[in-house]
Amino acid sequence: MIRVFAALAILCAALFIAALLVGPAQIGAIEGLRALILGGEGPAPLVMQEIRLPRALLAVMIGLSLGLSGAAMQGYLRNPLAEPGLIGVSGSAALGAVVAIHTGFSAAWAYGLPLSALAGALAGVALVIALAGPRGSSLTLILAGIAISAMAAALTSLVLNLSSNPFAANEIVFWMMGSLADRSMMHVGLALPLMVVGWAMLLPLGRGLDALTLGEDAAASMGVRLTRMRLVLVVGTACVVGAATAVAGAIGFVGLVVPHILRPLVGARPSRLLWASALGGAVMVLAADLAVRLILPERDLKLGVLTALVGAPLFLHLIYKTRRELP
Amino acid sequence: MADPAPRRVVSMNLCTDQLAMLLAAKGQLVSVSDLAVDPRASAMVEQARGYTINHARAEEVHALRPDLVLAGQYSSRASVGMLRRLGIRVETFAPARSMDDIGAALERMGALLGREEAGKRAAARFEERLSALRAEVERRPEAALYYANGYTLGDKTLAGQILLTAGFSNTAAKAGITGGRVMPLEQLVMYAPEALISGTSYSGETRSEAILDHPAVELLRRSRPSAEVRDRDWICGTPQVLRAVEGLGDLRRKALEGEG
Structure with missing residues (x-):
């Protein structure tokens, strides 16, 4: 067990450093790290501190958030198909963010953007859990997710279409696919407080989720308060997904792929899976964002395109497996 | 005809x-x-x-x-x-992709409308004003055009030609960009152009334009002469581009003073 965590942590650290060293500006490794830590004159410190560092930090924060929320939702719904992107939570968060930007709310008050995304995400999670029910079957979960995603995407596109700004319509791609390009420390500052709140809510859920694997009655008899747990899960997920989406758009499939790969390695215990998925999510987003910069660096490949290319086949595989299990 | x-x-x-x-x-x-x-x-x-x-x-x-x-x-x-x-x-x-295209377009429009004379006269007047503006330059300060989404324009575009006519050299050329393309923010910062020219913001916030407020761009803008251009003088190949060229004259003087 320790070995899994140690391996993930080392991988995460290595990718973080690589993320700082890869970019279109040709800066040597030693020179780059010196500029990052010591600062100084010239363009190199600016590139390292204002462009690459926020990007790498956001990749870690967003990966942690998506991996963690995916594992928590899957644990609670006892369904491996639950994932914030697939079931429309990211989409509704994006809707909240787009509304905030285009009504000028985000310009009037800096935290307007993440809080609007939080409100969108909250509505999304609450709807999904209400529609799918606490022990929702895969079918109702996916159907609810499709409905919510489609609705959120349509409303997002509507807001962008109606904007008087000629650039707005192009941004549909960003909000559907997500990207970390050219984010700044300001975005780190916007997302971090909300994410920390969400992490603090989701990580302690492990014990309750472990008990829940024995069934609701057993969990209740062990002192787990299911309604309270559901509330914490909904709000926590909305916090982390809302904050992530507000600054980087809807990045899908991370919360699906990571818990799926790590589950066998941690002995299928939800409490351990929460921590492992958080680290694994950071690894996946860091790796995907590195790949985006190495493959076709000039075309601004969207991060979400890459995670979807990895995630969608796995999703098909999971559906196929689920179908076989149905009577 | x-x-x-x-x-x-x-x-x-x-x-x-x-x-x-x-x-x-x-x-x-x-x-x-x-x-x-x-x-x-x-x-x-x-x-x-x-x-x-x-x-x-x-x-x-x-x-x-x-x-x-x-x-x-x-x-x-x-x-x-x-x-x-x-x-x-x-x-x-x-x-239009160059100044020559503008004269040609004026003549062609004149011919299509059955007003060859008016077209030729307008083209001649344009050439005359243009050559008056094309001052002899000793040194071309380097400027970058930077728009929403990190888009820049190279020498083979009308905006790039306006920049050259006004006595600048274009940062995009250094990056091997001749047409229009996204220039990563990192690259812009590393090239550290002597002047920065960006598009005017449209009404309504968008995240496409947010890149123009990125701390790294802000710093570039504060530390060197910069200008916001009015799109209407830059978009179309009409004699109006001469206004854009004139508008850049001030910026160029500032860029040259900066080193003195």
Whole structure:
């Protein structure tokens, strides 16, 4: 067990450093790290501190958030198909963010953007859990997710279409696919407080989720308060997904792929899976964002395109497996 | 061109709108596109208000019963094709990529409207003003054009040519960019151009334009001369671009003083 965590942590650290060293500006490794830590004159410190560092930090924060929320939702719904992107939570968060930007709310008050995304995400999670029910079957979960995603995407596109700004319509791609390009420390500052709140809510859920694997009655008899747990899960997920989406758009499939790969390695215990998925999510987003910069660096490949290319086949595989299990 | 001069001309592209308004005889031009009355994009809003406005849709253009339709090369192919099938003569103009294109476009527009003389005169006047502006330069300070989404324009674009005419050299050339492309923010910072020229923000916030407020861009902007350009003088190949060239004169003087 320790070995899994140690391996993930080392991988995460290595990718973080690589993320700082890869970019279109040709800066040597030693020179780059010196500029990052010591600062100084010239363009190199600016590139390292204002462009690459926020990007790498956001990749870690967003990966942690998506991996963690995916594992928590899957644990609670006892369904491996639950994932914030697939079931429309990211989409509704994006809707909240787009509304905030285009009504000028985000310009009037800096935290307007993440809080609007939080409100969108909250509505999304609450709807999904209400529609799918606490022990929702895969079918109702996916159907609810499709409905919510489609609705959120349509409303997002509507807001962008109606904007008087000629650039707005192009941004549909960003909000559907997500990207970390050219984010700044300001975005780190916007997302971090909300994410920390969400992490603090989701990580302690492990014990309750472990008990829940024995069934609701057993969990209740062990002192787990299911309604309270559901509330914490909904709000926590909305916090982390809302904050992530507000600054980087809807990045899908991370919360699906990571818990799926790590589950066998941690002995299928939800409490351990929460921590492992958080680290694994950071690894996946860091790796995907590195790949985006190495493959076709000039075309601004969207991060979400890459995670979807990895995630969608796995999703098909999971559906196929689920179908076989149905009577 | 033995054809008689067209009597009902409809233009459905911002740039042909402006060329036609400059050269058409009274009553000859019937309608211009809706962009021509958009003060952000059009340099001739006042004149355009006097015409019927169309939205570049085949049906409404056809209803105006034109005998000549002017369109851009990249106007909707479906609309242009439809008008041609309906038997209407459609002439398309390619976007100008250089100063020479502008003179040629003026002459061609004159010929199409049956006003060769007016077209030639306008072209000659344009060339004359242009050569007066093309000052001898000892040193070309380097400037970068930076727009929403981190887009930049190289030497083979109209904006790039405006920059060169005004006595600058273009940072995009260093990055091997000749047309229009995204230049990563990192690259812009590393090249550290002597002057920064960015587009004006449109109303309504967007995240495409947020890159222009990125701390790294802010720092560049604060530490060197910078200008916001008015899109309407830069978009179309009309004599209006000379205003853009003139506007850059100040910026160039500041960039040169900065080193003194």
